[in-house]
Amino acid sequence: MIEARNFAYMFYGFTAAWVILALYVVTIARRESKLKQELARLKNIVEDRERK
Amino acid sequence: MRDKVLYGIAILAAALLARNLYLIFLQLPDEAAQGAIYRIIYFHVPSAITAMLGFMVAGAASGIYLGTKNLRYDAVAAAVTEVSLAFATVVLVTGSIWARIIWGVWWTWDARLTSMFVCWLLYAGYLMLRSAVEEPTQRAKFSAVLSLFAFTDVIIVWKSIEWWRNLHPGPVLSIRTGGGNMDPAMESMIYMNLLALVLFATVLVMVRMRQEEMRREISSLRQLALAQ
Numbered sequence: 001m002i003e004a005r006n007f008a009y010m011f012y013g014f015t016a017a018w019v020i021l022a023l024y025v026v027t028i029a030r031r032e033s034k035l036k037q038e039l040a041r042l043k044n045i046v047e048d049r050e051r052k
Numbered sequence: 053m054r055d056k057v058l059y060g061i062a063i064l065a066a067a068l069l070a071r072n073l074y075l076i077f078l079q080l081p082d083e084a085a086q087g088a089i090y091r092i093i094y095f096h097v098p099s100a101i102t103a104m105l106g107f108m109v110a111g112a113a114s115g116i117y118l119g120t121k122n123l124r125y126d127a128v129a130a131a132v133t134e135v136s137l138a139f140a141t142v143v144l145v146t147g148s149i150w151a152r153i154i155w156g157v158w159w160t161w162d163a164r165l166t167s168m169f170v171c172w173l174l175y176a177g178y179l180m181l182r183s184a185v186e187e188p189t190q191r192a193k194f195s196a197v198l199s200l201f202a203f204t205d206v207i208i209v210w211k212s213i214e215w216w217r218n219l220h221p222g223p224v225l226s227i228r229t230g231g232g233n234m235d236p237a238m239e240s241m242i243y244m245n246l247l248a249l250v251l252f253a254t255v256l257v258m259v260r261m262r263q264e265e266m267r268r269e270i271s272s273l274r275q276l277a278l279a280q
Contacts, residue, residue: 006087006153013092013149017099017142021252024138028259035266042273049277 065251106136126192131260
């Protein structure tokens with residue numbers, strides 16, 4: 001019984017570590033996509049104004 | 053070229069992590085007194101060292117920024133701090149889960165745990181400060197000073213297990229004790245996983261650095277758009 005609980009908590013520990021890092025990677029990826037969109041939008045605005 | 057290096061390091065980190073997980077779960081034995089839960093050490097300790105190394109790099113970059121006023125160093129400090137904070141979160145959460153089994157409590161206010169929690173709060177505050185200040189040079193100056201101040205707590209975290217009597221165990225790695233406190237196979241797995249996590253953290257820092265560059269470009273394009 002104690003051994004099973006011990007094993008379960010080991011599983012929770014590893015899962016928690018990977019979930020935290022995975023969430024952080026997802027956050028970074030979403031931020032990157034937003035930044036790329038914003039950069040493209042601003043480049044278009046500046047280029048449009050320069051043409052005019 | 054930089055993308056190729058980034059992908060190369062990412063593949064290396066992933067391969068090393070996969071190899072380490074195989075060895076941790078299928079090759080290395082349970083620890084005699086603690087059983088299976090002891091395997092948390094292979095992530096807890098390497099994550100802690102990765103976070104501490106990151107905070108050290110952030111402190112150095114902040115110091116160089118204050119000396120040179122080059123915003124590139126501010127970007128390095130911001131990127132490294134954010135990644136290190138993710139690893140510090142892993143340390144606190146895995147430590148708490150380990151403590152529940154070994155000490156019977158999720159948390160106790162002993163010197164190591166408390167100083168690590170304060171460290172987490174300081175660096176979370178650093179990131180909050182950065183998002184609160186708009187002007188880049190002012191933001192860089194304030195956050196560099198806070199980063200240097202916060203680094204004093206990193207030293208306290210590191211030395212706390214020597215300075216005070218704690219529930220948290222004392223040093224076990226041979227680089228601090230001279231050896232004899234841990235089975236060599238178990239200790240070498242900690243170093244191998246440290247290498248894997250440092251490589252993984254390097255990839256994350258490189259991505260964050262690229263994002264900081266994009267932010268700078270966005271900021272200058274906004275100024276240009278307003279000036280037109």
